[in-house]
Amino acid sequence: MAIWLMKSEPDAFSINDLKHRQRESWDGVRNFQARNYMRDMKQGDVVLFYHSSCKVPAIVGTATVSKTAHPDPSCWDPKSPYYDPKSTAETPRWDQVELTFESILKKPLTLAVLKSWPELDGFPLIQKGSRLSVMPVEEHYWHILKSRILCEK
DNA sequence: GCCAACGTTGGC
């Protein structure tokens, strides 16, 4: 089982939204590296849900992958903000995965705290200029984060 | 609102 981290702007889609909906397709990813990571996801993988571009950027909850990568229909919809004219039915460019809500942390694990943790040096999320919205959480870093996240569930 | 970092596009 792999661990991933996915970013979302809470104004657009928050962990509370996921809790209410229980299951949701994670669409709108328009970055090749992020898409490729989604294609590596397996059913049951754990996703750390991160709030970005907000007052307190933080890991706020967890979800599991309930449906592996499949074409993201918003790329074909001219009315969608995620419309991509380069994506055709024959050659879909973009994928989505479906997530199922798992937990909201009692205490969000803030970016500030993560940055203050010397053991997390090298963790892509806390690197300057890191903009990737989907990233793997390597075993090494998960080992460090795990206790804190599982006990706050 | 600012700006640094990064990805993508398109001209050459």
Place this chain on the structure above:
DNA sequence: GCCAACGTTGGC
């Protein structure tokens, strides 16, 4: 294949 221009992300 290079690189400048541009758009976007996201912390602060």
